[in-house]
Structure formats: structure tokens, C-alpha cells
Amino acid sequence: MGRVAGKKVFITGGAQGLGACFGHMLADEGAKVALTDINGEGAKKTAAAINEKHPGAAIAIAHDVTKKDQWESALGEAAEAMGGISVLINNAGIGTAGSIETESYENWRLTHEIDVDSIFIGTQLAMPYLKDNQPGSIINISSVAGLIADGMMLSYNSAKAAVWMMSKSIALHCARSGYDIRCNSVHPVFTRTPIVDPLIALGGGGEEGEKKLVRQIPLKRLGEPEDVGYCILYLASDESRFVTASEFKIDGGITAQ
Template identity: 55%
Template sequence: MSGRVSGKVAMVTGGASGLGAATSKLLVEEGARVVIADINLAGAEQVAAEINKAHPDMALAVELDVTSEQQWQDALETAVGFLGGLNILVNNAGIGGSAPVEDETFENWKKIQAVDLDSVFLGCKYALGHMKAHQPGSIVNISSIAGLIAGHNMGAYNAAKAGVWLFSKSVALHCAKRGYDIRSNSVHPTFIRTPILEGLFAKTTNGEEKLAKQVPLGRIGEPNDVAYAVLYLASDESRFVTGAEIKIDGGISAM
């Protein structure tokens, strides 16, 4: 532990698995206390237990449906009560989608926007009220390379993640205009080894190999590739970085 976020307090959504779990663990390893929020409470509690076994009393699990305005308010109150404040918010919870516009249903479109975009709005709106009392602060919103580069069969997902990208900039400018020492940035991963991606591998032949061929570096990413970017943005190392985006895409966006 080098203490890159020592003394800070964080809330991570979608923390029960994948990127959220990796980020929660890394933030604690670097000195932060973390509330792990997820609609899958049992999964969040398991991650918190793993963390607390190595770092006692540094993590707490809370149940959160990120599409619920009331649950956001309740979860933040619980988080602030446990942590004694809030410096860092990581909006990580999200779902995927892969249907072309003519095949997409309006119901599924609305679900993807609710989970992937509306949740980020709700998190930022209600977290700022707490973070203003515990500055400096950092909001890190997990978007996707699909928020910057479109796909023919990803209309709903492209729209939601692009919204996260530009909304993060709006929040950054809002905080700067109000004189808050709170920054807002977005992170844009490509294919990362998570339970969702591994589920796709199981359904196709040579799935990982096919995805890796699309990446200039020739491999898919690991959860900590994203977690370390979040750590940087959450830490005081990035105190002059706001309204920015970090691409973690193995070079895809450079092509």
C-alpha cells in the first residue's frame, strides 16, 4: 500500500463484481474506505467481506438499484453515515445491449438508458450535496469506448455511454463554475475480462481470440487496467484534471 487515496472515502456502484469489485479493492488497498453499492446485495457483501478480512472495517455493502431516485438518496445517507463523509463517487453500474435500431424495443432502450445513463445523473445530483462538505472530491463515471465509437448494433448502448461522456463534462463545468473543488471525469474501457464478457466467450467459438484481434495490443483488458485509471482520477494526483476522458482501449480509438 502506497496510500494514494489515504484518508479518502468512496462509494462505488456495481461493486459486486467485475470492474466495480476490482476498483473497490484497489481503492481500499491504497487507503480509502469504501461503500460497495449494488442491486446484488449478497454479491456486494461478499466483496466487502473479502476486503475487510485483509483490511478490517474499511468496506461496507449497501443495496442500490441505481435507477431508483429514493434508493440513491437512502444509499448515500448510509454511505456518509458509515464513512463520515464522501470524497469519491464511482458510477460504475451498467448493462450492455446489442441490437440494431430496427430490432431494438422501446422497452429495452429505456432500460439501458435508465441503468447506464439516468443512474449517473442521479448519482452525481445527490452525491454532490454530500461531497461539497468534504472537498476535495472526485466523480469518476465509467462510460465505454462505445460512448466514443459507434457500432451498427449498439444504438441504445452507444447513446447511453455517449451521454455519460458528455454529461461528465457538464458536471465538471458546473462544479468549476460554482467554485467547488470537485472534479468529474469519464473512463472509456473496451473489452475487459469481466463476468459479462466471459459469459459471451462461453456462447461462441474462440470468442476471446476474436475480440482480441480487434485490439491493436492483441489482447483484452483486465479489471485492474480500469481500476488503476479510476485510482488516478480519484487521487490528488489528478487535481488539475476535470472534464476529461481516459480511453482504456488497447489502441482501438487510435485506428
């Protein structure tokens, strides 16, 4: 039996990067996974790669997390295919750069719409499914940027800090309501996915650009998607049954400084 055998996991932003890695690792440990993404073709490719190893373990759904009607149909389709939903991973997100002097209001709104509002809309709509499939687990992907600030990350800092605190509110509501549904946030540092490519390019690209990012991290390397994936496996499984309203820093030590 795998660590998450029997779990029915809905993952947003599952086409590439962290979401795709979570899909692979969860399916390797026995879960069924619904990979949703605004990039529907990418989600299909990832699901196909998972199904090659574990036939029937993965489905793909085209889904823009900012759209309420798309959440409704994606949740319905996933629940139908998997026989319910017991784990929700709010992973889709964008990273943006800009200071209080340079950031546009449009970019501020977009960052909050994709990184925060979507979690409100989606988690509210997912609650009935999670209540029907307890024990449940909600895993919200924040960032170290939700805990420590950077002058050039105004919108992203604000959005990811909101994800951190709203996760605790969701967790407390579920606990006080007597639901066996946990909610926690995960805070990765720079991790090797396409989202960090612009940051590496900003630092001069290639090894040089990577070195500049790594300099700030006590463990002296970028995170790998699997480093975050092991935390997700724990939070999706019943191994974390007494853990709620917590934050998990997968950060090579950066937030301790």
C-alpha cells in the same frame, strides 16, 4: 500512506467485475469504500473479502441505481459509515445488443435508465456530500462504445456517449461554481468481467470467442479489471487534482484506428 488514504469512496455496481476490483485497489491504497449493488449479497461478499485484508475499510449496501429513494438512503448510510463521501464512482451498468432494426423500445429505455438516468439522479443527490468533503472526484464509467459505434450496439452507444458528455457538463458546472470537485469519464474496451461473457459466447465461446474480440484491439489482448483500476486510483487521488472534464481511454489502442 496510501495513494488514496482518507478518501471516502461510494462505488455503484460494486458486487463483481470492475466495481469489485476498484473496491479492492482503493482499499489497498488506504481508502474507505462503500460498495453498492442491486445484488446486495454479492456486494456483501466483496466487502467481506476487502475487510479480511483491511478491517473496517468496506461496507456493502443493497441499492438499485434506478431508484431515487434507494440513492437517498444508500448515500446517507455510506456517509454515516465513512464519515462523508469524497469520491463517487458511477460504475453500475448493463451492456445490450441490438440494431436500429432489431432493438426494442423497452430495451432502449432500460439501457438508458440504468446506464444514464441513474448517473443524473445519483450525482445530483451526491453533490451536497461531495461539497462537504472537498477535494471531490466524480468518476463516470462510460466505454469505448461511447466514442466509437457498432451497428449492433445502438442503445449502449447512445447511453455511453451520453455519459461521456454529461461528465463534461458536470465538471464545468463544478469548476465555474468554485467547487474543488472534478468529474471525468473512463472508457474501457472489452475487459475481462462477466459483462463480456455473452460477447465471447457470440464469437463461438472460449479461446476462439475471445480471439475474435481481441482481433480488433492493437495491443492484442482483453483488458484486465486492474488496467482500469489503475486509472480509477489516479482519478480518485489528489494526483489528478488539475484534471477535469477529460476522458480516459483504457482501450489497448482501439479508438486510434
